[in-house]
Amino acid sequence: MIQETCQVTGTELVTEETFVVSFESKRIAETIQPGQFVNVRSWFGSDPLLRRPFSVYTVDRDRFVSILFNVVGKGTRILGGLRKGDLIDVIGPLGTPFNLNLNGMKTAVLVGGGLGVAPLPVLTSRLKEKNVRVHTYLGARSKSQLIPSFLENLSVATDDGSSGFHGTVVDLLERELPELDQTPVALFGCGPNPMLRGLSALASKKGIACQISLEGPMGCGFGICQGCPVRLSTGAEEYVLMCREGPVFDSTLIEV
Amino acid sequence: MSEQVKTAFELKGVSFKNRVFVASGTFGYGDECLDLIDPSTIGGIVTKSLSRKRREGNPPDRIVETAGGMLNSIGLANIGVEAFVREKLPRVKTLGTGVVANIAASSIDEYCEVLEMLEREEGVDAFEINVSCPNVREGGLSFGMSCPLTEELTRALRPRTRKPLIIKLTPNVSHISEFARAVEGAGADAVSVINTLIGLAIDVETRKPKLSTVTGGLSGPAIKPVALAKVYEVSRAVSIPVFGIGGISDARDAIEFLLAGASAVQIGTANFVDPSTATRVAAGIESYCSRHGIVDVSDLIGAMDASQRVSVVDTWL
Ligand SMILES: Cc1cc2nc3c(=O)[nH]c(=O)nc-3n(C[C@H](O)[C@H](O)[C@H](O)COP(=O)(O)OP(=O)(O)OC[C@H]3O[C@@H](n4cnc5c(N)ncnc54)[C@H](O)[C@@H]3O)c2cc1C
Ligand SMILES: Cc1cc2nc3c(=O)[nH]c(=O)nc-3n(C[C@H](O)[C@H](O)[C@H](O)COP(=O)(O)O)c2cc1C
Ligand code: FES
Numbered sequence: 001m002i003q004e005t006c007q008v009t010g011t012e013l014v015t016e017e018t019f020v021v022s023f024e025s026k027r028i029a030e031t032i033q034p035g036q037f038v039n040v041r042s043w044f045g046s047d048p049l050l051r052r053p054f055s056v057y058t059v060d061r062d063r064f065v066s067i068l069f070n071v072v073g074k075g076t077r078i079l080g081g082l083r084k085g086d087l088i089d090v091i092g093p094l095g096t097p098f099n100l101n102l103n104g105m106k107t108a109v110l111v112g113g114g115l116g117v118a119p120l121p122v123l124t125s126r127l128k129e130k131n132v133r134v135h136t137y138l139g140a141r142s143k144s145q146l147i148p149s150f151l152e153n154l155s156v157a158t159d160d161g162s163s164g165f166h167g168t169v170v171d172l173l174e175r176e177l178p179e180l181d182q183t184p185v186a187l188f189g190c191g192p193n194p195m196l197r198g199l200s201a202l203a204s205k206k207g208i209a210c211q212i213s214l215e216g217p218m219g220c221g222f223g224i225c226q227g228c229p230v231r232l233s234t235g236a237e238e239y240v241l242m243c244r245e246g247p248v249f250d251s252t253l254i255e256v
Numbered sequence: 257m258s259e260q261v262k263t264a265f266e267l268k269g270v271s272f273k274n275r276v277f278v279a280s281g282t283f284g285y286g287d288e289c290l291d292l293i294d295p296s297t298i299g300g301i302v303t304k305s306l307s308r309k310r311r312e313g314n315p316p317d318r319i320v321e322t323a324g325g326m327l328n329s330i331g332l333a334n335i336g337v338e339a340f341v342r343e344k345l346p347r348v349k350t351l352g353t354g355v356v357a358n359i360a361a362s363s364i365d366e367y368c369e370v371l372e373m374l375e376r377e378e379g380v381d382a383f384e385i386n387v388s389c390p391n392v393r394e395g396g397l398s399f400g401m402s403c404p405l406t407e408e409l410t411r412a413l414r415p416r417t418r419k420p421l422i423i424k425l426t427p428n429v430s431h432i433s434e435f436a437r438a439v440e441g442a443g444a445d446a447v448s449v450i451n452t453l454i455g456l457a458i459d460v461e462t463r464k465p466k467l468s469t470v471t472g473g474l475s476g477p478a479i480k481p482v483a484l485a486k487v488y489e490v491s492r493a494v495s496i497p498v499f500g501i502g503g504i505s506d507a508r509d510a511i512e513f514l515l516a517g518a519s520a521v522q523i524g525t526a527n528f529v530d531p532s533t534a535t536r537v538a539a540g541i542e543s544y545c546s547r548h549g550i551v552d553v554s555d556l557i558g559a560m561d562a563s564q565r566v567s568v569v570d571t572w573l
Contacts (some may be wrong), residue, residue: 001289001291001292002291002292003530003531003532004294041529046324046325046476046477046478047323047324048321048507049321049325049326049476049477049525049529050321050326050528050529051528051529052465089530091292091531105322216316216317217316217317217318217319217320217321219319219320219326219328219528220527220528220531221288221528222288222289222292222359222531223284223288224282224283224284224288224289224528224531225281225319225328225330225528226281226304226313226318226330226333227284227318227319227328227330228318228319229313229314229315229316229318229333230316231315231316237312237315238312239313239315239333256497256558
């Protein structure tokens with residue numbers, strides 16, 4: 001984990017509402033693992049106050065890192081206005097990454113809902129380095145919100161049917177899973193909680209290993225505030241920290 | 257070369273490098289972000305509140321950002337005193353900084369038990385007592401909201417430790433200085449002022465409170481003027497040192513607390529934004545003193561120039 005003030009190297013609008021902001025950080029580019037996140041701030045003063053957490057979207061030439069987001073509030077509005085040469089203060093890499101060393105995994109199925117696509121490009125490239133076959137399922141409200149770059153063997157689902165399957169990405173996956181399931185397969189999901197619940201249920205029905213990446217409010221992002229509890233599925237009232245034990249969890253161990 | 261500024265702070269024979277500490281619950285147990293800060297640059301670490309047994313804490317959501325601050329309802333989630341002694345203290349006591357163990361409990365007996373377990377531990381330099389905890393005997397009303405109970409608690413703890421005993425007061429009372437006087441009389445060596453202010457935030461779309469516990473504790477820059485006024489009020493009421501806490505993000509904020517009457521300061525919420533805040537604050541106070549020809553940081557304590565002002569703590573008319 002490092003803290004570094006980085007130079008923004010570019011801002012790009014990849015859909016009507018989705019920004020990609022890139023910045024230069026050799027140290028984060030070299031050490032980030034898929035599923036880990038950075039906690040950033042590009043403003044001074046107290047409003048907004050806290051940093052904002054984002055998955056690392058892409059890593060380029062071991063030097064450049066990008067994040068992907070929609071403008072949904074004060075923090076993302078400021079981040080969306082960043083220009084080349086502006087400064088952004090970054091703490092990272094944070095959190096527990098996806099586990100890529102699953103016993104005998106030959107095929108990985110990546111499932112992203114909405115902006116949950118963010119951690120999938122880095123995950124894809126690391127899986128390919130390990131010679132794992134990658135299939136990707138992407139869901140969005142409509143065609144204009146799909147962000148299909150840097151992904152492998154893509155299938156899409158939209159809520160309005162404007163592209164690909166008309167319905168949820170989990171429903172689409174459920175139809176196609178039998179074909180993928182010929183070799184040992186593992187699921188990797190990121191997206192809104194209802195999607196992750198559906199994915200976890202599907203995984204347990206089929207007995208497939210499934211890791212999901214969560215999001216939620218964070219105070220610090222590195223384990224000092226206790227502000228990010230995730231309930232364990234033990235039945236008892238027991239919590240772990242999303243920023244430290246997560247944001248990636250085995251879907252059987254927690255309650256979404 | 258200007259003369260070296262004297263920064264050290266002594267409390268009941270225990271010496272701290274300087275007057276800047278990190279506040280309870282905002283720096284974990286001290287070993288979480290050693291990649292990002294060198295604790296030997298600060299006066300001390302106040303631990304997350306420690307209870308007799310591990311506490312899981314409240315369900316999500318536990319935090320929400322508000323204008324210039326945040327609300328939290330962590331629910332005193334902590335690993336428990338035994339795990340702290342076993343897993344955290346061995347490392348934390350070697351960091352070259354003071355270690356203040358903050359204690360939370362739901363009965364006076366439990367406070368005493370936790371304190372006694374830590375009293376024998378080398379490496380714990382002082383105690384801070386979090387009185388903003390529900391008291392089971394009183395049906396959940398917090399100790400810190402009853403002056404007699406806060407006094408009784410202090411009296412019970414005092415003979416059980418030779419280390420400095422700091423009582424951390426809640427601002428959610430009418431007259432905080434009464435509480436400060438009571439604990440001074442009961443043998444406290446210092447008071448910490450303030451803990452968080454009770455607050456509420458509501459999502460108007462769903463009409464639900466944003467925190468799982470409905471209300472929570474407000475902290476951050478938004479509370480600084482309130483905290484300063486409380487420190488001012490308390491420091492004029494007692495002669496024991498006051499730790500000033502509330503919304504400090506930089507050296508100028510900290511100096512305001514010293515001028516208002518604090519002998520030392522604690523940094524809370526700002527650690528989440530920048531974990532090296534306390535380091536910067538300590539260095540900034542020193543350079544302020546050099547610039548102003550102040551030889552000892554203690555010369556700033558209560559040095560606000562309120563001449564030709566009428567001080568009215570309780571009214572604004
Ligand atoms: C580990 C992690 C990874 C994330 N990765 C991405 C990503 O790659 N792309 C992306 O667009 N978003 C991501 N998010 C969500 C993103 O952090 C929030 O959308 C963002 O903080 C909103 O900030 P704001 O100031 O614009 O919104 P505001 O609504 O003004 O934020 C107010 C507060 O609420 C919190 N908050 C609000 N909504 C969310 C939410 N959905 N999740 C978490 N915190 C929230 C904020 O952190 C902030 O403290 C991630 C969250 C986490 C925890
Ligand atoms: C997330 C969070 C957790 C806290 N936990 C504790 C705690 O366990 N014990 C305690 O005495 N104070 C606790 N506090 C209160 C702080 O120590 C401090 O008194 C308060 O936040 C005001 O300072 P600040 O504005 O600098 O944050 C907590 C504060 C926050 C924000
Ligand atoms: S966000 Fe602070 S502990 Fe997880």
